[in-house]
Amino acid sequence: MKAVFFVLNALAGLAMGDCAARLRVTRDATVGFNGIMCNNDTVPCSSIPQGLQNTLMSFRGNRDYERILLGFDLPLNNVQKCILHIPPPTEAAADTTEVTVSTTDNIWDEATVNGFTKPLNADRVAAANVTKENGAVVDITHACANASNHKLSLFVDTTSSMITFNSLQSGSSDVFVLEYFF
Ligand SMILES: *[C@@H]1O[C@H](CO)[C@@H](O)[C@H](O)[C@H]1NC(C)=O
Numbered sequence: 001m002k003a004v005f006f007v008l009n010a011l012a013g014l015a016m017g018d019c020a021a022r023l024r025v026t027r028d029a030t031v032g033f034n035g036i037m038c039n040n041d042t043v044p045c046s047s048i049p050q051g052l053q054n055t056l057m058s059f060r061g062n063r064d065y066e067r068i069l070l071g072f073d074l075p076l077n078n079v080q081k082c083i084l085h086i087p088p089p090t091e092a093a094a095d096t097t098e099v100t101v102s103t104t105d106n107i108w109d110e111a112t113v114n115g116f117t118k119p120l121n122a123d124r125v126a127a128a129n130v131t132k133e134n135g136a137v138v139d140i141t142h143a144c145a146n147a148s149n150h151k152l153s154l155f156v157d158t159t160s161s162m163i164t165f166n167s168l169q170s171g172s173s174d175v176f177v178l179e180y181f182f
């Protein structure tokens, strides 16, 4: 690996003189896809935006299905390697949770996205075991190379039990990050 990885304080920035960037997620949301009714059975839960909450959740139950949606802004340069850092979960039902990472379209807004506006369509690109202690590190170079208009959107889905993470709104530094070499 010819690039050196620098941790930057900036929200997103390029390491000077080196071909690496640490890119914090620029928008993130939980999206519900289920038939459950909320607000005393008056509103489909899936129609309620959750993007501005402090947490992100992926959950797969008999009736419930929540997915984590992430958006990254990519540098102009051609990508050599691209690594997704999944932070340690804030809550997880098991010590290790398997998740899948899929690419999806960029046509969504953090404040409004919900299961009625966001199509489920996604191309699976990777899977990883997320540990409570360390999170996970996932090579998604192909997905970054295939991104268009310098935007990358990902669904992160649990394959089994519930898992939650800090969202951008939490104010935590432990959010989803792309380590981007170019
Ligand atoms: C929920 O709906 C039921 C049935 O319409 C009603 O009796 C009850 O008062 C409602 N509860 C709230 C908190 O609105």
Ligand SMILES: *[C@@H]1O[C@H](CO)[C@@H](O)[C@H](O)[C@H]1NC(C)=O
Binding pocket: 098, 127, 128, 129
């Ligand atoms: C996660 O761990 C399980 C159990 O060890 C293993 O079967 C599975 O292949 C692992 N998944 C990934 C993506 O590494």
Ligand SMILES: *[C@@H]1O[C@H](CO)[C@@H](O)[C@H](O)[C@H]1NC(C)=O
Binding pocket: 103, 123, 124, 125, 142, 143, 146, 147, 148
């Ligand atoms: C690659 O990009 C094309 C065009 O944007 C898209 O349709 C396809 O889903 C992408 N594939 C992956 C694996 O990201």
